[in-house]
Amino acid sequence: MKSLFRHCACFAAALTVLLASSNAIAQMPMGSSLAALGLARSTLDIETLTGTQRLTGTSLTGDGRLSLWKLVLDVRYLEGELSDDASDITRRLIEAEALIGVRPIPWVALMFGPRVRKIATGPDSESSVFWTVRAQAEAALLEPFLFSYVGIWQMLFGNADNGSFENGQGAEAGLVLKMESVPIWARFGYRIDRATFQNIARDETAQHLVVVVGLDVSP
């Protein structure tokens, strides 16, 4: 519980900084920004030669997006305590990514950037960094209130503490709800990604059911 409060405080501080900068961006022509906090139901499957370990739990997550003309910057953070129902093992999962890209057309974004994952068990932790290229598209279902989105990404290269990165990919789909009368938006989505490490013959597959609610500081 103490850890949860600490993380909430960190999220709040990060969100404040993000909103402060995003508000300035939103004042610019063609600029907009989104920032949100939420929860994720996370599942992490670690598959090794000895078998598969499934960890599940609830994570705290935060989204942020800055848009300026055709440029876009996406940041995401997720952290939560995941446990193995079978063995009472608890691990802390931390994921963060920062992608920068362009919107060649209004409903498509192409982005590139690092993604960091840390899995900690007590004082021990395993970290990996992946460089990801991502394509995301969105379509209006009930303009201007409800949109669907789809994203796919490929991990191009990376490195990890316990082995060399071989390949990885991911996908995401969901809904975005925008309120017209108030600057609030919400996202409900499902995300999955998998990374394979060759030396230790290890697969990590993370799945998240995400609900976030935030502010839309668009002009």
Next chain:
Amino acid sequence: MTLTRRLLLTLFVVLLVTPTAASGQSATYLLEQGIRAYSELEFSAATSLLERSLGFDQDGGLTRTDRARALTYLGAIQVFRGNPDSAAVVFRRLVSVDPRYTPDELIFPPEVTTLYESARRNTKVVTIEAPSEFHFRLGQSTLTVWLFASSFHLVSAEIKRGDDSPMALLYSGPINESLQMTWDGRDQQGDVVPSGLYFLTVASRDTLGRTLRTVQLPMEVEVQQADSLPAPAPLADSLFLPERGESRRGIEALAGGLVAGTAAVLAPSLVSGEGVELSGSRFVVAGAISVATLTGLLTRRPGRLIRANVEYNEALRRQAREEQEAVDRHNAQLLSDVTIIVRTRESIKLDRRDD
């Protein structure tokens, strides 16, 4: 009359008619001398003096009252000389100078006043009396003009432009002794006249409607008005949202929903490894996407009224209407603040006909 007096009077008249002497004489002086000669029954000298007094131009000439006096004495002289026709001509001239003038019955005998009244009855003429300069606020006050008639007859009064085209009819009908007319600064269509030179034209008519005389009063009209606001530009079509569902949007919604829903269901199988049990939460997301897609299709199906867009467009039109009304109110307020200045000049008599 003695020879000496005749010689002296003749000498006096000769002196008067020489240019050097005349330049030093005023019209009023000549009038007074003419009246003195009349009272001494020196009708020839009186006639000469009185006609000379009338011959002066505007500057230094007689006032209207004095002109009327001079003409009365001239007419009386013709009566005394036994020339009633000549007297009538003079009296008609007198009537046109001042229709309201009445000879003093203590000075002139009944033969004179009777003949004058006859001329006055038969001479149909009006004079116009208006302030030399008058300021009035449009809609709050009007220019008032008086007409004075020699006798009962028909008149028509209208305001004309400089090119003699009619602009506003003020009155058409009978006049007895006097008539008050007003002008509100507008033309026949109710529009405020532009600044410029106009003429108040009064025509005296006989019973058949023929014009006997016309009197024109030149009027310099100056309209003082603040600039009005331009009308707001009409709303461009691009500002309005479609009020009925377009097939394109429905297809877009369907495609977007299908892709997202399919991705939520199938992509995890493609991404994950063989030994991984996929979370059932992807079906929750896919279901939500499907419901949203169906809702989008139903609410945006072709031809269906999109209430939110209708309300948006109506609000847009209402805002435009309110802006237009605000401009109209502002301009109407400006219109009520118009000040009109009228400067009149000496009236001009035209189209004189023998009655």
